Every structure is written in structure tokens, then in C-alpha cells.
Amino acid sequence: MVEDLKRKLFIVPAVLLLLSSAQAGNTDRVLGRNCTDFQTANFLRGSKLKVQFLLFTSSSPSCGELVLADDGIKNSSFNSSLETKIIIHGFRALGTKPSWIEGLVRAILHISHVNVIAVDWVYGSTGAYPSAVENVTQLALSISQFISKLLALGVSGTSIHIIGVSLGAHVGGLVGQFHGGQLGRITGLDPAGPKYTRASPEERLDPGDALFVEAIHTDSDNFGIRIPVGHIDYFVNGGKDQPGCPRFISAGLLEQAGVSVRKLPKEVKVYLMTSPSAPFCVHHSLVEFHLQKKRNIITSIEITLSGNNTKETAKIIIPKHKETGKRLLAHRVPLCQINSVTLKYVPKNQFWRKDESSIVGEFCAASLPLNTNRTMSCLPWNLTLPSNTDISYVLPAACA
Numbered sequence: 001m002v003e004d005l006k007r008k009l010f011i012v013p014a015v016l017l018l019l020s021s022a023q024a025g026n027t028d029r030v031l032g033r034n035c036t037d038f039q040t041a042n043f044l045r046g047s048k049l050k051v052q053f054l055l056f057t058s059s060s061p062s063c064g065e066l067v068l069a070d071d072g073i074k075n076s077s078f079n080s081s082l083e084t085k086i087i088i089h090g091f092r093a094l095g096t097k098p099s100w101i102e103g104l105v106r107a108i109l110h111i112s113h114v115n116v117i118a119v120d121w122v123y124g125s126t127g128a129y130p131s132a133v134e135n136v137t138q139l140a141l142s143i144s145q146f147i148s149k150l151l152a153l154g155v156s157g158t159s160i161h162i163i164g165v166s167l168g169a170h171v172g173g174l175v176g177q178f179h180g181g182q183l184g185r186i187t188g189l190d191p192a193g194p195k196y197t198r199a200s201p202e203e204r205l206d207p208g209d210a211l212f213v214e215a216i217h218t219d220s221d222n223f224g225i226r227i228p229v230g231h232i233d234y235f236v237n238g239g240k241d242q243p244g245c246p247r248f249i250s251a252g253l254l255e256q257a258g259v260s261v262r263k264l265p266k267e268v269k270v271y272l273m274t275s276p277s278a279p280f281c282v283h284h285s286l287v288e289f290h291l292q293k294k295r296n297i298i299t300s301i302e303i304t305l306s307g308n309n310t311k312e313t314a315k316i317i318i319p320k321h322k323e324t325g326k327r328l329l330a331h332r333v334p335l336c337q338i339n340s341v342t343l344k345y346v347p348k349n350q351f352w353r354k355d356e357s358s359i360v361g362e363f364c365a366a367s368l369p370l371n372t373n374r375t376m377s378c379l380p381w382n383l384t385l386p387s388n389t390d391i392s393y394v395l396p397a398a399c400a
């Protein structure tokens with residue numbers, strides 16, 4: 001009884017403190033305007049989602065600018081010629097601001113000149129997990145409306161990168177789906193498992209939700225989802241750090257948005273190993289083949305990347321009536337240590353029609369994440385690939 005009372009006496013001032021600190025906010029002296037912070041939903045769940053969009057820019061990385069619906073975006077510091085990262089948090093049992101938000105926003109703005117929008121939906125995310133899940137569709141709709149307003153300002157869909165954490169990853173998936181899978185990129189950080197592992201791709205994050213979808217799983221034995229949900233899925237064992245690798249993860253995370261990748265043909269599951277042989281990081285490359293002439297049949301090219309002690313083989317498929325086929329590759333050494341690439345055109349001979357005996361085109365490769373200029377190293381001539389013949393080339397990718 002006495003213990004109970006003590007606890008109550010303790011909790012009340014703590015809650016008041018939280019509320020007052022959230023409401024007071026701070027003023028940005030340089031810009032002379034008030035900063036807006038996340039709301040605090042306390043324990044009384046509201047009946048409204050009360051979604052807030054807080055804009056952070058390089059000139060004020062720690063002062064959130066409340067962007068109101070309607071014409072609020074036009075009248076804000078949002079710069080439509082820059083890329084935009086939208087951060088969506090997940091379930092917040094106590095209805096409080098996620099502690100990692102500020103650090104993530106600052107880290108992004110430290111390395112890139114972009115618009116960062118933090119979506120505050122603490123009101124809808126609080127209480128019990130299933131009720132937060134029930135609010136997801138409505139939340140995804142309001143974020144989609146917000147994005148539509150950005151698109152109306154001339155922002156390109158490919159320049160939008162959604163970073164969703166836990167339940168927020170699936171919200172990002174829904175938002176992407178509402179935009180026909182044409183937004184640039186979605187990164188799911190520990191996509192939530194409960195209620196989603198058996199969900200259909202329409203209900204959860206999946207590779208169809210954006211041009212490039214990646215997920216980093218660090219908690220798949222607990223709250224995280226166990227199944228792959230992106231074009232690339234990184235499974236980091238038990239969240240243990242691994243020499244050399246975490247740097248890549250954050251760079252994968254923080255690099256420029258809007259990788260101009262069109263539909264990727266295959267899902268890739270990547271296990272980041274925490275084996276005794278660390279640092280065995282996996283490197284990723286994007287490889288492309290551009291046909292000189294479109295074909296009315298699918299084109300299949302086997303590619304092998306060879307280094308001193310490594311050989312990785314994969315297939316690029318170019319859909320019919322398309323010029324370009326793209327593929328993500330995982331390999332153990334950086335791309336710049338790959339000595340040669342071997343290409344083999346595998347014709348699709350059908351008994352009523354013989355496929356062409358050779359194809360002509362261009363091969364390009366780039367290590368991921370793409371650099372700011374999105375430059376790829378290409379073999380510098382129109383290659384002729386005779387059918388079923390291995391042809392090797394030196395790959396012109398120098399280590400920086």
C-alpha cells in the first residue's frame with residue numbers, strides 16, 4: 001500500500017515533467033522561429049491520430065519545423081530540389097517520443113543535404129500493440145497525402161526515401177503501395193513481426209513497395225519479422241556488432257535516396273555473418289546490361305565476377321521489350337578487388353524459333369550504396385556477346 005502510494009507520487013511528477021518538456025519546445029535563435037517537438041500522448045489514448053510532420057534541414061538540424069497540411073509545405077523551408085527522407089517510428093507503448101529520432105536526423109543531415117521529415121504519430125502508436133496496428137492504414141493514408149503534396153510541388157517520386165522502424169517499416173510499405181511502388185527507396189529497420197509474419201505482401205513491407213526496398217533485421221528472434229521483405233535483407237545475428245560491417249549498414253542507411261533502380265528481378269537475402277571469420281562483410285553491387293536494341297523475347301545473361309579468391313555468379317534478366325536488366329549481387333570482396341567479369345549470353349531457343357546468335361549492348365557495375373553522382377563503371381564499348389560463350393573483361397573499378 002505504502003509502496004503503491006510512493007510509486008504514484010513518483011509517477012505523477014514524472015508525467016508532468018514529460019508533458020511540460022514536450023510542450024515548451026525551444027526557439028531557434030538563428031531562424032527566429034519556434035521549434036516543434038514530438039507530442040506526448042501519455043496514457044490516455046486519444047481518438048485522433050494527430051499526425052505531425054516535422055521538417056529538419058541542414059540549416060536547423062535540431063529544430064523541428066511543423067509542416068501543416070494544405071499549403072504549409074510551400075511556406076516552409078522544404079527545398080523541393082533536394083532529396084527527402086521520411087522517418088516513421090513504430091509502436092510506442094508509453095506514447096513518448098522515440099529516443100533515437102534526434103540522433104538519426106542529425107546523422108542524416110550531417111552527411112547529406114536533404115529534407116528530413118519525421119512523422120510523429122505517437123498518439124496512434126500508444127496503448128496496446130494491436131491497437132497501434134489498427135491505426136496503420138489511416139496513418140499510411142495521411143503520409144501518402146503528404147507525399148502527394150510534395151509530388152505536386154514538383155518533387156520526384158524517386159527522390160523520396162522512407163525509413164521505417166519496426167511497425168513503421170510496414171507503414172512505409174503501405175505508403176509505397178499507395179504510390180504504386182514508384183517511390184525511390186524504403187528502408188525497413190527491424191520490420192515488426194507480430195501480426196505481419198503471415199500477412200500478405202499487400203499488408204506488409206515487400207519488394208513491390210518501392211523501386212528499391214531493403215530491410216535490416218537485428219531482432220528476428222523476438223519482435224522482428226523472420227521472413228525477407230525487401231530486394232535486399234540484411235540479417236545481423238543477434239544484433240552483435242561486427243568489425244567493419246556496421247559502417248556499411250549505416251552507409252546503406254544514410255546514403256543518397258532515390259537509387260534509380262527500376263524493377264529488380266529477384267529478391268536477395270543477405271546474412272551478415274558474425275562467424276569467427278569476421279570481418280567477413282558482404283559487399284553489394286548493382287550490375288546492369290543495356291541492350292543496343294530491344295528484343296521481343298526475354299534476354300538472359302550469366303555474369304561471373306572473379307577476384308583472387310572469389311567467384312560470384314548470377315543472372316541478369318532483361319524483360320522483353322525492355323532495354324535494361326538490373327541485378328543486385330552480394331560478394332565477399334569490394335567491387336574494386338574484382339579483377340574480371342565474365343559474361344555469357346544464354347539464348348532462349350524455342351523449337352519453332354531460333355533465338356539470335358548474338359546480342360550487343362553495354363555492361364555496367366557499381367558498388368552499393370551508389371556514390372553521390374551515381375556513377376557506374378561501364379565496359380567502354382558496345383559488347384558483342386555470342387550465344388553460350390564465356391567472354392571475360394577487366395572491370396575498370398579502381399579502389400578509392
Ligand SMILES: *[C@@H]1O[C@H](CO)[C@@H](O)[C@H](O)[C@H]1NC(C)=O
Nearest residue numbers: 025026027031032033034035
Ligand atoms: C513562439 O511561441 C510563442 C509562445 O507560443 C509565441 O508567443 C511567439 O510569437 C512564437 N514565435 C514565433 C516566431 O512564431
Ligand SMILES: *[C@@H]1O[C@H](CO)[C@@H](O)[C@H](O)[C@H]1NC(C)=O
Nearest residue numbers: 033065072074075076077078
Ligand atoms: C509563411 O507565410 C507568412 C505570410 O506570408 C510569412 O510571414 C512567414 O514568414 C512564412 N513562413 C515561412 C516559414 O516561410
Ligand SMILES: *[C@@H]1O[C@H](CO)[C@@H](O)[C@H](O)[C@H]1NC(C)=O
Nearest residue numbers: 077078079080081082083113
Ligand atoms: C535548394 O537546394 C538547392 C541545391 O542544394 C540550392 O541550390 C537552392 O539554393 C536551395 N533553395 C533554397 C530556397 O534554399
Ligand SMILES: *[C@@H]1O[C@H](CO)[C@@H](O)[C@H](O)[C@H]1NC(C)=O
Nearest residue numbers: 047048049124131134135138
Ligand atoms: C487507433 O486505434 C484505436 C484502437 O483500435 C482506436 O481506439 C482509435 O480510434 C484509432 N485511432 C484512429 C485515429 O483511428
Ligand SMILES: *[C@@H]1O[C@H](CO)[C@@H](O)[C@H](O)[C@H]1NC(C)=O
Nearest residue numbers: 307308309333336337338339
Ligand atoms: C591478386 O593476386 C595478384 C597475384 O598474386 C596480386 O598481385 C594482387 O595484388 C592481388 N589482388 C588483390 C586485390 O588482392
Ligand SMILES: *[C@@H]1O[C@H](CO)[C@@H](O)[C@H](O)[C@H]1NC(C)=O
Nearest residue numbers: 370371372373374375376400
Ligand atoms: C561527382 O562529380 C563531380 C563533378 O563532375 C566531381 O567533381 C566529383 O569528384 C564526383 N564525385 C564522385 C564521388 O565521383
Ligand SMILES: *[C@@H]1O[C@H](CO)[C@@H](O)[C@H](O)[C@H]1NC(C)=O
Nearest residue numbers: 292360361362380381382383
Ligand atoms: C554503340 O552502338 C550504338 C548503335 O550503333 C551507337 O549509337 C553508340 O555510339 C555505340 N557506342 C559506343 C560506345 O561505341
